[in-house]
Amino acid sequence: MEIESHALELRGVQKRFGSVYANKSVDLTVLKGSIHGIVGENGAGKSTLMHGITGFHPIDSGEILVRGKPVNFKSTEDSIACGIGMVHQHFMLVESLSVLENVILGSEGGIFLNEGLHKARLGILALVKAYGLEVPLDSKVSKLGVCIQQRVEILKALYRGADILILDEPTAVLTPIEVEELFKLLRNLRSQGKTVLLVTHKLKEIMAVTDRVTVMKQGVVVLNVATVDTSAAQLAESMVGRPILLDIKRTAASRGELLLRAQALKVFDLSGVARLNGVSLDLFAGEIVGIAGVSGNGQSELLEVLAGLVKPNEGSLLCKAALVDDWVDITNATNGPRSRHNLGIAHIPEDRLKLGVVPSMRAEDNVRLGYEDKAGGDHFLTDPKQITRECLNLMDQWDVRPAEPMLSLDSFSGGNQQKIVLGREINSEPRILLVGQPTRGVDIGAIEVIHKRLMALRDKGVAILLVSVELDEILSLSDRILVMTSGVFTGEVSSSKASENGLGLMMAGIADKGGIR
Amino acid sequence: MTLSYYTVIILLLAGTIRVATPLILSALAGLFSERSGVVALGLEGMMLGAAFGSAAASAIYGSAWLGLLVGVSVSVLIAAVLSFACVFKKGNQVVAAIALNITISGLAPTLALAWFNQGNQTPGLTNSAQRFLEITLPWAKVSRTHPFPGLIYSELISGHSVIVYLAALLVPLSAFILYKTRFGLRVRAVGENPHALDSAGISVNKIRTQAVLISGVLSGVAGTYLATAAGAGFIPDMTAGKGYLALAALIFGNWKPYRALGACLLFAFTDTVATRLQGVPLPLIGIIPVQFIIALPYLMTVILLAGFVARPEPPKAIGVPYEKEN
DSSP, X not given: XXXXXXXXXXXXXXXXXXXXXXXXXXXXXXXXXXXXEEEEOTTSSHHHHHHHHHTSSOOSEEEEEETXXXXXXXXXXXXXHTTEEEEOSSOOOOTTSBHHHHHHTTOOSSSBHHHHHHXXXXXXXXXXXXXXXXXXXXXXGGGSOHHHHHHHHXXXXXXXXXXXXXXXXXXXXXXXXXXXXXXXXXXXXXXXXOEEEEEOSOHHHHHHHOSEEEEEETTEEEEEEEGGGXXXXXXXXXXXSSOOOOSOOXXXXXXXXXXXXXXXXXXXXXXXOEEEEEEEEEEETTOEEEEEOOXXXXXXXXXXXXXXXXXXXXXXXXXXXXXXXXXXXXXXXXXXXXXXXXXXXXXXXSSIIIIIOOTTSBHHHHHHTTOTTTSSSSSSOOOHHHHHXXXXXXXXXXTOSSOOTTSXXXXXXXXXXXXXXHHHHHHTOOSEEEEESTTTTOOHHHHHHHHHHHHHXXXXXXXXXXXXXXXXXXXXXXXXXXXXXXXXXXXXXXXXXXXXXXXXXXXXXXXXXXXXX | OOOOHHHHHHHHHHXXXXXXXXXXXXXXXXXXXXXXXXXXXXXXXXXXXXXXXXXXXXXHHOOHHHHHHHHHHHHHHHHXXXXXXXXXXXXXXXXXXXXXXXXXXXXXXXXXXXHHOBTBBOOOOOSGGGSXXXXXXXXXXXXXXXXXXXXXXXXXXXXXXXXXXXXXXXXXXXXXHHHHBHHHHHHHHHHHOHHHHHHTTOOHHHHHHHHXXXXXXXXXXXXXXXXXXXXXXXXXXXXXXXXXXXXXXXXHTTTOHHHHHHHHHHHHHHHHHHHHHTTOEETTTEEOOHHHHHHHHHHHHHHIIIIISOOOOOOTTTTOOOOOOO
């Protein structure tokens, strides 16, 4: 009788990759009609566990019970048939197909499509009615925004008769308002008897929407409590294994001289659409300027222009150069990123694996990347010992683990990779630091370190431009916050007056001068 | 007697259809393979293998139909090897396909020499049962006596081998399969985002293998056409880059069946016109060197593919072996 109320139960679930346990004797009970949160750092085994539950990567040993019945999933096909649906962090959608085609993919209902499409249309309209999930059925997925794409994913799962819905980091791509809408939907699903498993690293969301929460660390469950009985601080502590300072202590900024002036920057993409549409920005020494906005609104292009990766089509860019301590026009600077180093500008790119490092190269070689002529020898021959020494130095400063300079970069965790990139750029002693998504894919422990270091740099008088999709990060680090929508700044607030709700409204383009409590 | 412009055009178009047939079959073969995310560089090898297989079987057993069966079997066998290497073993698709092409181009003449001892060729297919001959449709002879519109019927519509009609039929059929069936939806999906298919509980390897095997069947028909309908036996390297040309047509047709058909017809038309122009003096220019004329279709292909006409949108996952992420 007890078991009847369990939507999902795991008993001693184990999964190994090589000799490493990704999940070690995991026990987990998820109650029917509840929202159950699963938190943990990167590599804590959350995703592996979800893949085990869905049969994507079948478990090695242990038992999975769905609605009290033992199951043995060999593939996702089995779990779908059993009423388990998963919404992946990276959407499993085919962009060139229509919404309808995406929904029926895999359960087309016959050799020919017409009948299936017709049946699906009716079925989906019923679901849309029941849950208020409005989507344009005949549009191509590539034409839809991420928020709608996520709805398509949820619809897809529900259409296949999912009764237990797993969402992996569903809020990573959403604005605060869209997050609220998603939570409303999840509560609605719960009230209609569905069970929701929410995998996330955002503790605030766990506290806001879940009934119970399970914390994972290094492949095992370390905490399992009712949400009302815990706090974000306790969850963070059990995730990392030590007390974590979630709110960074701020000191008042002492703004120095003007270092960078951008005026009316415009950048057009290949099809002539303005990605930056007249952006002006002053950056002063000793301040952190945060750029808030839904990703894809021009923040990336702004970073690229400032870092010299892209030349602006219009506008001007002036910088107080470090060497001569005088103003230099760098609007059309040739040899972009390299010449920026001499001006005292360093850049931590948003997509570190693509632009920041060469993943297959050793850590010590990545530490020299972009600074080859400075570290370890002259232009032609290198001094391997000095290179190793410098890398060890950096690893020591930033507490990179493992401290192995010879290891290829992709064998480090996201947090440690980011520390290596940050260490490299900051060691070049820049006067202006451009930072994109400094904590994307980085665990809480490392986030704390990175935030502290950025604050310390600001206090030393470095001008920092921070682009992040994490509003919390923007709010806790920035002295000034600029909100970007569709390639222009739509608002500026000082951090003391900013609130998440106000910023969220500005990001969505609803309030112009919002962001004030 | 000089031919009227009308007759010349009709004959040019009839020639275009004959030249286009192996290209169309091969392009359709490439369509299934590439839309499923497997690079179709193996078309050339599959076609050549089929040409040899069909010519050899037809020479030995005296039946063109048996030749078709063996030709298709050989091509499917090559496709199976390709899908084993590229789909299951996650090998580099370009390297595997090129390696197979080179192997076939050496193996076929070697076997021909060993089995038939007539140079590197198969014996000529002289018996009418050994080849797919041109079929004269009813009333074709009568209609020829009224050149307009009779010639359109007697030369364009009638007078082709059965494989030509088959190719014409296969274009709409392939379009139907690709856009209106469950299998087609999965093929289109797996070439764009295999993860989506996998998470929906469908085997990526299975769909890709099926698509590559279909590609083998179609290439087999194309190769058989070359050896037993257009030609009369196997000669070394008789495909002469037609597989690559078909791939070019597929790209030019933006991986869509009817557009690829159009591209094949365009390539074939240039080829036919070029052949026709050999030795014919043109006003102002005079006689164009043969070498230039032969190069013309290829030159046009390069210019077309360089993006002067359209920006290609290949399937997103093409050439990338599928591996589950952790």
